[in-house]
Each structure stands twice: as C-alpha cells, then as structure tokens.
Amino acid sequence: xxxxxxxDPSTIHSKSVERDLVTAADVASERILVQRLRAACPGHxxxxxxxxxxxxxDRPRWFLxxxxxxxxxxxSLPAFAVSMGLFVDGRPxxxxxxxxxxxxxxxxxxxxxxxxxxxRLTVRPxxxxxDAILATGFPYRRGQLAxxxxxxxxxxxxxxxxxxxxxxxxxxxxxxxxGRLDAYWELHLSPYDVGAGALLVREAGGLxxxxxxxxxxxxxxxxxxxxEGLHPQLLAGLDVDKLLEDLPGS
Numbered sequence: 001x002x003x004x005x006x007x008d009p010s011t012i013h014s015k016s017v018e019r020d021l022v023t024a025a026d027v028a029s030e031r032i033l034v035q036r037l038r039a040a041c042p043g044h045x046x047x048x049x050x051x052x053x054x055x056x057x058d059r060p061r062w063f064l065x066x067x068x069x070x071x072x073x074x075x076s077l078p079a080f081a082v083s084m085g086l087f088v089d090g091r092p093x094x095x096x097x098x099x100x101x102x103x104x105x106x107x108x109x110x111x112x113x114x115x116x117x118x119x120r121l122t123v124r125p126x127x128x129x130x131d132a133i134l135a136t137g138f139p140y141r142r143g144q145l146a147x148x149x150x151x152x153x154x155x156x157x158x159x160x161x162x163x164x165x166x167x168x169x170x171x172x173x174x175x176x177x178x179g180r181l182d183a184y185w186e187l188h189l190s191p192y193d194v195g196a197g198a199l200l201v202r203e204a205g206g207l208x209x210x211x212x213x214x215x216x217x218x219x220x221x222x223x224x225x226x227x228e229g230l231h232p233q234l235l236a237g238l239d240v241d242k243l244l245e246d247l248p249g250s
Contacts, residue, residue, distance in 0.1 A: 079167055123226070135164040174204060
C-alpha cells in the first residue's frame with residue numbers, strides 16, 4: 001500500500017506485451033510473502049507470478065499472485081488483491097484473497113466453508129440469466145489469440161441483467177463466493193490467478209470447472225464459477241476452443 005499512488009514511472013515495466021504490467025509493488029509484495037512462507041512452511045513449494053516457481057513435485061504447493069490487478073493498481077483503482085492458495089495432493093485446501101484498498105479479506109479452508117472476515121459466504125441461488133450479473137476478463141495478448149473471449153461476452157450480453165469486468169480474477173471469484181456476482185468465467189489464465197479464488201467459490205457452495213465442464217481449471221487456461229443453477233447455462237454458451245492457438249503471424 002505504500003506504493004499506491006507513489007510509483008516512480010521508471011519502476012513500471014511491461015512483460016509479454018505492453019498492457020501486461022509489473023511494478024516495484026508486485027516484486028516487493030512477492031518477495032516478502034515468499035520469505036514468510038518459506039519460514040512458516042519450509043517443506044512447501046511456491047509457484048508465484050513474478051520471480052519464484054519451484055520445480056514440479058509432490059510437495060504441498062502455494063500458488064501466489066502478489067498483486068492481482070496490477071493495471072488497476074497503477075491507475076489507483078481499488079480492485080486489486082493478494083491471492084494465495086495452498087494445494088495438497090493436487091487439490092485446494094486453503095485460500096486467502098486480501099483486498100487491502102477495500103479492507104476485505106476472503107478466506108477458505110477445505111471442508112470448513114468460505115468467509116469474509118468472520119462472515120460465512122454463500123453463492124447466490126440464481127436460476128435465470130436475466131437475473132444474473134456475470135463477470136469476465138480479457139487477455140493482455142487479445143490481439144494475438146484466436147479466442148480473445150470477446151465472442152463469449154457478446155453471446156451472453158443481451159440476455160443478462162449486467163456484465164462486469166473488474167480486472168482481477170481473484171476478486172471476481174471472491175465476489176462469486178460472496179454472492180455479489182452470480183457467475184464468472186475467463187480464458188487464458190494462470191494457476192496463480194485462480195488457485196485461491198476457486199476454493200472460495202467451492203466452499204461457498206458453488207461449482208468450479210474448466211470451460212468444458214472438467215477439472216482442468218487450474219492449468220487448463222479456462223475457468224467457470226457459478227451456483228448450480230447458472231453453471232450449466234454458462235458451459236452451454238461458452239466457446240473455449242483454440243485456447244493454445246495464436247493468430248497467424250503473431
């Protein structure tokens with residue numbers, strides 16, 4: 001938070017494309033979180049967005065996004081968060097999504113529910129698209145990908161109560177768990193984007209799958225999160241093909 005509104009422009013850099021930003025705040029946040037996780041959980045692996053990615057093995061593994069919503073952060077928009085999800089034997093067992101500017105901490109433990117502070121969370125029981133607010137996002141490399149997700153947005157847009165694009169996958173999932181959003185889907189994401197938020201939704205009574213209805217949402221580059229009423233309707237309307245295909249010449 002000490003960096004918010006105080007960033008030196010020289011510390012803001014692009015990664016794969018111009019829109020994909022990393023700042024001094026991202027790196028500083030990751031370094032202190034990694035340091036403290038190493039001290040608290042010395043036998044665990046860490047897979048983080050900026051600097052740390054331990055080799056694949058069978059250890060418990062933290063998926064860490066030290067600043068989800070970097071573009072929002074750079075523009076002093078409040079929709080950014082720290083996302084931390086712990087997986088054991090390939091399944092999510094603990095999650096924290098902390099939104100410091102909003103003063104909210106969402107957390108979940110496997111089999112114990114999802115919470116905002118001390119308040120237990122429940123997904124909305126919405127049954128009809130006309131009553132729903134959906135959220136999604138778009139990839140930074142949208143001009144270079146065969147499926148930019150815009151077609152899916154246009155497909156659902158005429159029939160829903162509203163559409164939102166907050167710019168933080170972790171917060172989108174937390175808001176589904178909290179009943180603020182009815183459903184969320186997105187393509188071209190990484191494990192650290194969804195590792196924590198997916199457990200929040202599941203522990204709040206929602207469904208989380210990949211875009212084909214399967215279980216490859218962590219590394220399969222598509223995720224669908226909703227209550228039982230809307231989830232099959234999202235799957236039926238989504239086009240998640242060509243996720244690994246770039247456009248010719250890109």
